[in-house]
Amino acid sequence: MAQSPVPKATRLVKKAGLGAWLTALAADNNVMAPVTVDGKPLFRWIGAGEVGQLDLAAVHTVNSPKGGVMPQTEPMLTYSAVQDGSGGKTLDIKPAAEDRPAVLFGVRPCDAAAIDLVGKVYLTGEFTDEQYQARRDRTTVVAIACAAPAKACFCTSFDLSPGAVRGADVVLYGRSGPGSVAEGDAYYAIAYTERGEAFLGGAAAKAAGVSDLPAGEADKLEKIVAAFRGLATPLGKKLGKVDVADKLESLFESAYWEKVSSRCLSCATCTFVCPTCYCFGVADTGAGGQGVRFRYWDFCKSPQFMLMAGGHDPRPAKKNRTRQRFLHKLNYHHNRCGEYLCVGCGRCVESCPVGLHLPLVVSDVRGLQP
Ligand code: SF4
Numbered sequence: 174m175a176q177s178p179v180p181k182a183t184r185l186v187k188k189a190g191l192g193a194w195l196t197a198l199a200a201d202n203n204v205m206a207p208v209t210v211d212g213k214p215l216f217r218w219i220g221a222g223e224v225g226q227l228d229l230a231a232v233h234t235v236n237s238p239k240g241g242v243m244p245q246t247e248p249m250l251t252y253s254a255v256q257d258g259s260g261g262k263t264l265d266i267k268p269a270a271e272d273r274p275a276v277l278f279g280v281r282p283c284d285a286a287a288i289d290l291v292g293k294v295y296l297t298g299e300f301t302d303e304q305y306q307a308r309r310d311r312t313t314v315v316a317i318a319c320a321a322p323a324k325a326c327f328c329t330s331f332d333l334s335p336g337a338v339r340g341a342d343v344v345l346y347g348r349s350g351p352g353s354v355a356e357g358d359a360y361y362a363i364a365y366t367e368r369g370e371a372f373l374g375g376a377a378a379k380a381a382g383v384s385d386l387p388a389g390e391a392d393k394l395e396k397i398v399a400a401f402r403g404l405a406t407p408l409g410k411k412l413g414k415v416d417v418a419d420k421l422e423s424l425f426e427s428a429y430w431e432k433v434s435s436r437c438l439s440c441a442t443c444t445f446v447c448p449t450c451y452c453f454g455v456a457d458t459g460a461g462g463q464g465v466r467f468r469y470w471d472f473c474k475s476p477q478f479m480l481m482a483g484g485h486d487p488r489p490a491k492k493n494r495t496r497q498r499f500l501h502k503l504n505y506h507h508n509r510c511g512e513y514l515c516v517g518c519g520r521c522v523e524s525c526p527v528g529l530h531l532p533l534v535v536s537d538v539r540g541l542q543p
Pocket residue numbers: 436437438439440441442443444474524525526527528529530
């Protein structure tokens with residue numbers, strides 16, 4: 174759905190009404206939202222019974238909401254061998270069943286931008302991934318602006334901000350403005366797409382008391398949105414704008430990749446938590462002439478990722494795989510699409526057990542001699 178930075182609708186949502194809103198939404202939609210489980214903030218599919226676990230305070234959930242549009246494992250089709258009427262057999266192939274509409278609620282602006290960024294890979298060019306397209310078409314993204322970016326946040330190193338709109342149908346801005354994690358008693362809910370406009374005018378929103386903006390509050394709202402968009406991010410301030418795409422052209426053979434990759438544990442954490450990592454594998458499971466073909470998140474730093482049936486592996490060493498991951502994000506994607514394949518969410522900074530993350534590589538690359 175085409176996006177416009179011009180608001181299509183503006184409403185007020187009381188914090189106290191969020192539970193009723195999500196409960197009403199869950200009746201007709203799959204709802205994904207940040208919840209705290211065993212002390213950890215996670216994006217999860219929630220039912221009406223789990224709405225009370227909603228936690229909008231954590232800027233960083235451990236996982237991103239990318240599973241909402243790109244499930245970790247996803248059936249693509251089922252097949253079964255059937256008699257063809259002349260003594261032989263043929264394959265009966267059925268596409269995967271369509272799911273209910275989905276709402277991804279409480280998505281941070283970096284993660285919403287990642288959905289749009291990755292969507293361009295799946296939906297632009299010669300081939301369109303129809304299954305991905307169908308899922309995107311039935312998904313509403315409700316983002317929440319970040320009142321207090323975390324230490325590892327650096328979305329501002331790209332063309333984003335704690336109040337950015339990219340990828341979101343609706344953005345919630347805390348009515349008391351940025352600066353504190355406690356965002357006051359209400360949010361301004363601003364729709365930036367037609368889907369978002371319909372969402373704010375829908376029955377679930379009405380049931381939850383989502384109301385028109387109080388008279389005379391438009392000026393205040395404009396200032397608050399501008400304040401969210403002008404907010405600095407802690408790591409972004411140190412890192413500045415990411416600018417290494419051209420320099421990396423001459424560093425393919427650099428000894429740096431051997432050195433920096435030596436500490437990688439090939440644990441997959443960085444890829445699984447990253448909202449812009451999108452590689453998947455395809456496999457079949459079944460027996461007796463019936464089965465399911467499914468796809469699953471794959472991991473470019475795995476020793477098996479590029480292993481071919483004949484035994485050849487074009488990326489046999491950690492050096493090759495580490496170089497691939499960072500060149501993909503910082504050079505190849507930039508050359509192809511004109512933007513970096515990173516939104517500065519900071520999850521790799523927080524999650525990599527050996528501190529091998531994207532801002533480190535950007536800083537190192539700046540200091541390297543070609
Ligand atoms: S999280 Fe760190 S150690 Fe694990 S695969 Fe990624 S770079 Fe390697």
